[in-house]
Amino acid sequence: MTPAASRLRRWSIPLLTLAVPLGFVAWAFPVGLASLRAAGIVAGWLGCGLLLVSLLLMLREPRLAGWLGGLERMYRWHHVTGVLAYVLLLLHPLALAASNLGASPATAWQTLSPSSESWPIWSGWLGLLLLMAGLVATFLPGIRYDIWRTLHVLLGAGVVIGLLHLILLGIDEPVLPILAAAAAILGWRLVRGDLGLAARPYIVATARGLTEHSVEVALRPLAEPAMVTPGQFVLVEFGNGPAYRGCGEFHPFTVSSLGRDGTLHLAVKALGDCTRRMLSIAPGVGARVIGGFGGPLGETDAAPQLWIAGGIGVTPFVAVLHDHSLRQPVRLLYLYRSEADAIYLSELRAMASSDPHLTLQAIATGDEPPDLDGLLPDAGALTGVECCLCGPPGLIAAAQRALAARGVAARHIHFENFEFR
Structure with a gap:
């Protein structure tokens, strides 16, 4: 652009x-x-x-x-x-x-x-x-x-x-x-x-557990697939199956990877009644997809980048890493409560060990808010860096404040808010 x-x-x-x-x-x-x-x-x-x-x-x-x-x-x-x-x-x-x-x-x-x-x-x-x-x-x-x-x-x-x-x-x-x-x-x-007239029909092809409280669902298109790029999210309504009852409403989910046939891989964390029910979703369940939308990376390909991810918020960054090799230095600060809750952690460590452009900083924070002042680079190291955030609203707000205190302008901070009410 x-x-x-x-x-x-x-x-x-x-x-x-x-x-x-x-x-x-x-x-x-x-x-x-x-x-x-x-x-x-x-x-x-x-x-x-x-x-x-x-x-x-x-x-x-x-x-x-x-x-x-x-x-x-x-x-x-x-x-x-x-x-x-x-x-x-x-x-x-x-x-x-x-x-x-x-x-x-x-x-x-x-x-x-x-x-x-x-x-x-x-x-x-x-x-x-x-x-x-x-x-x-x-x-x-x-x-x-x-x-x-x-x-x-x-x-x-x-x-x-x-x-x-x-x-x-x-x-x-x-x-x-x-x-x-x-x-x-x-x-x-x-x-x-x-009513979903704009939605594309899909079907659950596979579902694999990522952690005790999260699952990755693969959706295979039944017609023309939705136009989605890595790092975007889609709105999905799941139907009913033999042992699964859909919620009857559209929810936002970030795409973790794209298949060549248009298959969408969605990372889902149990945060409410509907997503908790999805932990038991099985192949064969129908779904309707609207999207894709947004993406916290924006138009940031050319500059060095700092990615800050909290929990399930690491998903769009995983999607970008799955899609192509990095062309610029990227530091990923991945924050999670414990390794048992950290989705894609082993994949990210393997990617960081094989890609010289990717620096992974994986931190288990426990139940306490992370000390971003001690984890973020200093102001000099952030000059000319595009900062991309994805995670809980509290983390995003705290990261914005910490980056602003280091002199990062708002136009260099990119994030998405998934609360569409």
């Missing part, structure tokens, strides 16, 4: 976040109104634009994710734009009410109180309440997946009802095109993402 293309991808989502809501305001800018009333209307249009951007950013399309810098980046901006949209839409009726304070507080309250207004105003408040219910899922990441999914359905309903609120008020332009776009995005996500 050229530097210009890389910059364009980096700025793609911020530009989209600005262009869409500002375009709505330019289309329907209020003229000749009092300043507070005009501000309330502008806030409403800005909120509508940000909501449309937020909907677009929740699509799970590999090509779109490639254009916008990765699925993890899209989901981060999806959360940000959704929250900003809700704040602006909440300011919309507040500013309209404030514009009537000059007449009397009672008049201002009538603007806010749905009980004194007609159904078009009621629909606006209903849309806001549904958006609030949907946003609960953003601030409660520990809730069960089925509850989170229900709340997100309410968020989508809130978007549609909020747009119908404008139509009921007699504002057809540009609301009808916005409503059509929102319905198309929601339908696209439902059909291609949630």
